[in-house]
Amino acid sequence: MKQLVFGLFLASLLISCKQNTEKQNLEPAQIKLTNGHWFNGNTFSEQTVWVKGGTLSFNQENAIADTIIDLSGTYVIPPFAEAHNHNLESEYGLEKRINAYLDAGVFYVKHLSSIKKRIDSLMYYYNKPTGLDVSLAHAPLTATGGHPIALRKRYLEYGYFDGLFNTLEEIESHGYFIMDDEAHLQKKWEQVLSFKPDFIKINLLYSEEYQKRKNDSAYFGKKGLDPDLVPAIVSKAHKSNLRVSVHVATAHDFHVAVTAGADEIAHLPEIHNGKPIDPEDAQLAAEKGIVVVTTASLVTKNKEKPKYNQLLANVRSNLGILKEARVTLAIGSDMYNDNSVGEFQFLHSLDLFSNLELLKMWCENSATTTLPYRKVGHLKEGYEASFLVLDVNPLEQIKEVSQSISLKVKQGVILD
Template sequence: MMKKLLLALLLASVIIACKPDNPVHVQMQLSNGYWFNGSDFEEKTVWIKDGTLSFNEKTVLSDTIIDLEGKYVIPPFAEAHNHNLESDYELEERINSYLDNGVFYVKHLSSIKKRMDSLIHFYNKPTGIDVSLAHAPLTGTGGHPIALRKRYLEYGYFDGLFNTLEEIETHGYFIIDTEADLESKWQRILSFQPDFIKINLLYSEEFQKRKNDTAYFGKKGLDPKLVPAIVAKAHNSNLRVSAHVATSHDFHVAVSSGVDEIAHLPEIHNGQPIDPKDANLAAKQGTVVVTTASLVTKNKERDNYQALVDNIRSNLETLKQAGVIVAVGSDMYNDNSVEEFQLLHSLEVYSNLELLKMWCENSATTTLPHRKVSFLKDGYEASFLVLDKNPLVNIKDVNQSIVLKVKQGSILN
């Protein structure tokens, strides 16, 4: 027998049926809701069947009819750049923080598979967050993140896994100095089954200067001449490439080499402009740029802090004018893309519609490009957020207006 339930009664009944690791897919009909169509909200009746959305199921008998009472439905949010899911330290709190704020998808830009293996059961399930993983990034001798791995080794974070820095190589990073290195190590790279390839470009305009200078340990990356070969190799293996960049020249090298994603807005800490020609090429290729703009807050004590913020705004305006796809990612251990989103909102570069699409559509698509997520379309995963206010009118603190979360047809508590 069908029941017509108000939203409050739904939370008291259907959630109970959804056990944490074995959720029950309830056939639902959702009426009187306004659904985001990519440009506006439309009042629709929508059905959930076997964990997917249907916009034409009038003959299907639903277990539950939910009256959304004029509320607004959007795709879930995503965190397109972080590194905070590799440790079991306060892991449950971090996962809950993501879910509580409507962030269902996280792109983890590098990790050590040996550490992730014991935690992977927390992820990629209907009642948890979904992650995509690069595992070990590609870098040059002495490049980022080798210094970081060395520091963590000395702190004892790798006790029981590695005893020396040399043992971490191939697990925490791959050193690629030549095309011969790339060829000989490629199968080992693939053996970790990465969802995408992460490469590190840092101050590539000074590659020769920094190459053999130990003063730049951890502050350099790949030989820029190798990037096209790496991209070609990855694409031949059906893997996308995400490039860590620091400078506008790094951005130029990455875009010119055909990478799929830029993992950082360049010049966050240096304050130089992006070349509009590179922005235009990125737009033409469909290269995604992940913001990580809130990293600038680490420079608050610097005299030029406001100038850095102004440069971030200017570079985002350059990307916007070119039509570059921009996604929301923080690269901040204690963030879940919410604070990043708030910073982007405060810069007043993008409209509410553009910000919503960046956080819902662009971020999820670049995180899980082969999944039917990020849009509320027929046949797509039944994952969405129900809001009590229209985000196109007031998007500030939009995460605080969530009244219902559904992931793959399961209602999240």
């Protein structure tokens, strides 16, 4: 009965708030929320919380609220995030993808490469209280013939870039930057910055075979930067106050990125190869505060292969090595037709992480690596008033947590 009453109240509240926000140009009202259990990073505690000016306050006892919401013993957590995807650049089916994110409580998406000329016209969907917040790298850095040049070539041939580019050469410096040496880095860096990226994405693939693959056309699209150039790129980015996210394929790529001082590893290494990562590299990553984005469910693309069970076991083992070293893990899927919900469910199925660990990975770590300069990912004084209200305690029941959302608030605005 309590849930029914709460549901009826929310329905009327949403209508009221929608009318109010339309009149006030979506300016958040001052809201008082009572009888809710709020996540503090370790457990839940019953609190009265105020939302004012789009931020949270826990110390407004005498404040006058425009709206009072009785949360009736429900549970409040930060929103979820998607720390690795590429599916917000195309207008085709875009609103469906956006709604899938928001319906699941995913408010923040890290977009790990895009063509600025292509995504600019879609930016009105993003970075507003009623939409997704996105972080963009734009063109990634790679070597001649490296990833993602083969992908760009294929999409050009499919006609995806009609009206933007006519040749592959025209895509260079929009869909990727070729950086073969420090001379390239010095020459092209200002152009990289001119796109105003939120972070720098660089591609390492099979760096232990860099010399072997460098001039061999058989490896077109299956190679990346010179590993010796990575420290200079990281240094250059940090001097420009930009974090560096590194696409990796192998354990050696992981080693190169960690020792170079990158800020984020965009993939769990060895998903498709089945080799272990070095525990010493994992320990160094933890000491440097490097975030590793899981993308572990990509292993399911190998389901039809005879070695699938071995690959799956290796994914679990490598995640275990990172967990043991206390590396910060964030949830990202890199699944174009999905989002971090599927990745979360895959990680849950491995029976490797506790409910608390999974919750922190999805709410806290994924949000802070996506939007590191904003007050998101935590329910604290002065942080953005973005949160999800759940009918269940996720520390006890987390498997279908995205389906137990009864209220979504983003920057103080109640989402319909």
